[in-house]
Amino acid sequence: MNELDKIPVRQELSVAEGNVKRSNPLANVFDELVRFCQSRSMFMLHYCTGCGAIELPPAMTSRFDMERLGIQPMVTPRQADILLITGYVSVKTLKRIILTYEQMPSPKYVIGICSCTVNGGMYWQSYATAKVLKEYLPVDIYIAGCMPRPEAVISGLRDLMGDIKSGRADNWKRYFQNYDHYLGNQQKLFGEDWQTPTDIIAEAEHYGLMTDQTLGEHTALLQKHQQPLEALEFSLGEKREKIQGENPREKNNE
Numbered sequence: 001m002n003e004l005d006k007i008p009v010r011q012e013l014s015v016a017e018g019n020v021k022r023s024n025p026l027a028n029v030f031d032e033l034v035r036f037c038q039s040r041s042m043f044m045l046h047y048c049t050g051c052g053a054i055e056l057p058p059a060m061t062s063r064f065d066m067e068r069l070g071i072q073p074m075v076t077p078r079q080a081d082i083l084l085i086t087g088y089v090s091v092k093t094l095k096r097i098i099l100t101y102e103q104m105p106s107p108k109y110v111i112g113i114c115s116c117t118v119n120g121g122m123y124w125q126s127y128a129t130a131k132v133l134k135e136y137l138p139v140d141i142y143i144a145g146c147m148p149r150p151e152a153v154i155s156g157l158r159d160l161m162g163d164i165k166s167g168r169a170d171n172w173k174r175y176f177q178n179y180d181h182y183l184g185n186q187q188k189l190f191g192e193d194w195q196t197p198t199d200i201i202a203e204a205e206h207y208g209l210m211t212d213q214t215l216g217e218h219t220a221l222l223q224k225h226q227q228p229l230e231a232l233e234f235s236l237g238e239k240r241e242k243i244q245g246e247n248p249r250e251k252n253n254e
């Protein structure tokens with residue numbers, strides 16, 4: 001039995017505070033305005049994981065026209081607000097999804113499209129598929145179906161807009177507040193040396209979201225295995241010489 005098998009994964013606690021009203025009425029008006037603007041200008045990360053992704057082109061183009069709601073695709077996680085998981089998630093893909101999610105700026109939202117994200121769907125018995133997405137990331141909205149139609153996708157996005165506007169969409173805080181729980185599930189799936197380049201504990205401190213559930217035995221295991229990121233060795237000169245050595249025509253032309 002290795003070290004990881006001896007550590008149970010903690011239960012997730014509901015510790016998100018929700019929409020906190022401030023004492024100054026003007027500050028509350030300002031908060032409402034900010035939330036309204038956030039809900040009407042959302043960038044959705046262009047990242048497709050399964051067959052449900054095929055419903056996105058009709059949702060984005062002229063028939064359903066997602067852009068009229070202020071939602072448009074974005075190619076980089078650094079400027080994205082929504083991460084759409086559009087179907088079954090293999091273990092390999094889930095690693096990339098977690099890397100991507102952690103690089104998005106807060107507040108950020110996750111939508112699980114398709115039954116496969118809820119409980120594994122028709123891949124429930126597959127050894128290579130992560131079954132329940134919310135064990136690894138905080139999911140704001142699930143849109144079930146195999147596969148859900150564009151109307152359902154738009155309806156799910158409108159629900160999320162309503163939650164953002166009213167201040168209920170604060171699941172992104174749960175990732176910081178329950179980090180030991182999410183990391184524990186990730187380690188059980190990927191192995192005890194699993195790590196990402198993002199320092200979630202420092203971010204939790206930055207946002208004032210440290211709780212008793214942020215740190216635990218799994219974060220201790222992470223710190224034990226964590227290696228600083230090292231730059232890859234790369235020399236343009238050496239590479240050029242190597243290419244020229246392999247390509248006699250280019251060598252003769254010089």
Ligand code: SF4
Nearest residue numbers: 051087088114116146
């Ligand atoms: S729910 Fe159906 S359509 Fe969606 S990813 Fe699973 S198998 Fe594909």
